[in-house]
Every structure is written in structure tokens, then in C-alpha cells.
Amino acid sequence: LLPSAPQHTAQGSYAELSRYVPVRLSHDDRKLLNLLERALNVSEYTDRVDVYTLRQEKDNLIIDQLDEACSILSGMSVASHQRPPADFDHWYQRVFEVGRRYKMLNPERFRDNYGKLMYMLMDANKVRDRLQFELIKPIKTVRSEYGALGQPLEDLLLDSRLPLAVHPAHNKEEAEVRTAARDDIAARHGDKLKPDDLNGILDSLEEFEEFREHCSQPATRMKEYLQHYFSPIDETCG
Incomplete structure (x- = not known):
């Protein structure tokens, strides 16, 4: 050759x-990534949201399933002896941001559940007024993280x-x-x-x-x- x-x-x-260059995951970030992957393995979000009946409004179903997914995340955090966050809203944003950032530079990994994560975040954006908290935050880049x-x-x-x-x-x-x-x-x-x-x-x-x-x-x-x-x-x- x-x-x-x-x-x-x-x-x-x-x-x-x-x-535009994402910040490399830290040791704590990798703990959150592992937590996110396990939570997505357990969650049946896409199965339940994509197969819904007319008896239940889809937005309500999305909110219920997002609440359940976030509950799984927080429950696994406690079960894995990680320190429970004082502000869950910002903690959820950080967890989901870590997953998105990891995928950007590792497209060959995180394949099974990344689609599920994207559907969750897209649906969360549709119902964010009713959800009462935000799940999406900007990706950490070298400039945003170290610009100060x-x-x-x-x-x-x-x-x-x-x-x-x-x-x-x-x-x-x-x-x-x-x-x-x-x-x-x-x-x-x-x-x-x-x-x-x-x-x-x-x-x-x-x-x-x-x-x-x-x-x-x-x-x-x-x-x-x-x-x-x-x-x-x-x-x-x-």
C-alpha cells in the first residue's frame, strides 16, 4: 500500500x-454516558410513543414517557451510588449533552440507542412548554468550555x-x-x-x-x- x-x-x-470541536469526555462524563446507555436499554420510549391509541393524546403520552425515562435515569443514578444532583433539570441536560457529544466523534459507537435518544429529544422540544423543563443544551466545545x-x-x-x-x-x-x-x-x-x-x-x-x-x-x-x-x-x- x-x-x-x-x-x-x-x-x-x-x-x-x-x-465546533467537541470537548473530550472527562471521567465524570463517561460515568454519565454509561448511565445514559443503561437507561436507554431499559426504556421502551419509541415502542410506546410510536404505537399509541386514539384514546390517548400523543402529546400526553410523550410527556408521560419522557417523565418515565427521566425517572429511570435518576433512579439508576442513585442505585449506582452516584451522588444525587441538587438540580435534576440541569443534570438531565448534562446527561443528554454527553450522549450527543460522544456520538459526534464516535459515529461507529452508541448505535443501538442513539436513535431512541434523538426521538426523545425531538419530542421533548415539541412539548417543552408543557414539560416545564428543558432537556437540551448546547454541545460543549473547546471555545465554549475554555473561552473564559x-x-x-x-x-x-x-x-x-x-x-x-x-x-x-x-x-x-x-x-x-x-x-x-x-x-x-x-x-x-x-x-x-x-x-x-x-x-x-x-x-x-x-x-x-x-x-x-x-x-x-x-x-x-x-x-x-x-x-x-x-x-x-x-x-x-x-
Whole structure:
């Protein structure tokens, strides 16, 4: 096979991309994701809402089933010895946001129940006036999560070493280059950014680059094959 040439995001483009790059799930986020998946496995939301009788108004049925789904979530939270939230409304928003954010960069996972989650949130939007609480919140992005850092964030996103520091490594040499770039960035920005914030930003951008490479690699490889094995002016070539 032809080796794929490494491709890096252009310097400076991360300042704009940060508005759309989802934040990598934290340890607590992954606990909530596990909780959400188990709750969706138990819920029969789509079975009951999609198969309803004329004797019951569909909006009422949607509200009843959403209440039941949220009750399952809160019950599982207590059963799994997680600390019960003081504000359930915002907690539900966070749980559902984690599920949506995870799916964005992991499209091959969370397949069985993600459709059910989408139906729930779409229906919740239809009846939100009667539901009396909101289940949807904006996706956490690098910009929305770390924007309060101000100029130190801007300096990091414009750093010339950043593309190397978040580029997926496919071999030992690339891993060493990435590690060296990360160490250099930590030395440059460590006095202005907390380690957790710096690692969170770098990990989120790296996960995004892995996702983008995974999506674009088939087309890139096919283009390389066409350029290497075929000629636009010689029909016998290839």
C-alpha cells in the first residue's frame, strides 16, 4: 500500500475550529454516558410513543414517557451510588449533552440507542412548554468550555507547534514528534494555563483530528491510487 502523507491542520485555523470541536469526555462524563446507555436499554420510549391509541393524546403520552425515562435515569443514578444532583433539570441536560457529544466523534459507537435518544429529544422540544423543563443544551466545545481563559487560549490555538502536538501518531517516530511538540507547548504555555485545562484542550483537538483523519482517509487513499497508477492522458496506463 502507498504510505499516506501526514496532513496537518493549518496554523491558525484552530482558533476558528475551536468553536465546533467537541470537548473530550472527562471521567465524570463517561460515568454519565454509561448511565445514559443503561437507561436507554431499559426504556421502551419509541415502542410506546410510536404505537399509541386514539384514546390517548400523543402529546400526553410523550410527556408521560419522557417523565418515565427521566425517572429511570435518576433512579439508576442513585442505585449506582452516584451522588444525587441538587438540580435534576440541569443534570438531565448534562446527561443528554454527553450522549450527543460522544456520538459526534464516535459515529461507529452508541448505535443501538442513539436513535431512541434523538426521538426523545425531538419530542421533548415539541412539548417543552408543557414539560416545564428543558432537556437540551448546547454541545460543549473547546471555545465554549475554555473561552473564559481569554488570551492564553488564543495564544495556544495560534501556536505553530499545535498541529504537530495534536496530530494522530501511527508509528514510534510520529509519537515522539507529537510528544516533543506537547512538551514544548507545555513549556511555553504552562505558566498561563492549568495542566488540566491544557491537557483538556490538546486531547479534544487530538480526538477531533483522529476523527477527521478516519473520515477522510478512504478518499485520500483513493486519490493517491488514482494519481499513482492511472494517467489522465494515457488510457493504457493502469
